[in-house]
Amino acid sequence: MPELPEVETVCQAIKPILEGASFKSIQLNRPNLRYPFPPHLEKNIACHSILKVHRRAKYLLLDFDHGLTLIMHLGMSGRIILEPLDIIGYKQGPHDHAILATSNNYKLIYRDPRRFGFFQLEPTDRLQSLNPFNKLGPEPLESFEIIASQFYNRLQLKSTSLKSALLDQRIIAGVGNIYASEALWQAKFSPFRLANTLTLEEATLLLRELQDVLKRAIAAGGSTLRDHALPNKEIGYFQHQFKAYKRENQPCYHCKTTLITKLNQHGRATYCCQYCQRCQVAT
């Protein structure tokens, strides 16, 4: 599922329930996801209060009162379900890999069919100096004034395409394939244009459109394609607002005439209006 808006909506939904609570038991149904689960996970975090639930890029972070942070990444197909502990009718699914029971009688279920996600446990005060957090670019929803120049400066150092640059977590954190396509369409920039050819004004415009797309997606509860759902199982609705992504052969909403094209860029799908975005596949 998860790009920044999906992780953010999950974060906002679980925050009021988890902050101040603790996990009283942790059931792991397999030894690993993409990587092994942190050793002695239950022993290390059970019965410690969760001080803060927050997000950095596409990572969900749970800070505990004894100085450890549980990092959860949802990979491609991960989701988090939060439901009352005594709910009748919960049937453990084949991909419910971790079930964490909370002190306030909820269970947090980590479900991930493809298992590209992972858990990591690290000291909270060292998080910023650890991989991958020490490499991440600014949060795109930080105050515009603070990050605009950083964004521009980082683009200036990149002789790769704009699409690649937006997906590069070192330039701007949390953007994935959907929202990169949407932001580029909205700003009318070709995904194939080289990142270091943008002027400060153009980089500013792109960042504004990126912020707009991400904020609207969060307000809509994220995008539900196959896997994403909010922890209460409601789905996100931003997929109905896609202007480029998954709209191949449908008219562009800018020019109303050109059909959106699906192109392959670095092995991944890119959607654009070849007229409005002046898309020419770079040679």
Added chain:
DNA sequence: AGATGAGCCTGAAGGC
């Protein structure tokens, strides 16, 4: 430094 391909996995969708 950047591009490319492979790999980690499963399930949905489409073609035949």
Added chain:
DNA sequence: TGCCTTCAGGCTCATC
């Protein structure tokens, strides 16, 4: 209906 192939929202690694 069933089998096969392709594709998918992320990220890392090796190689060129």
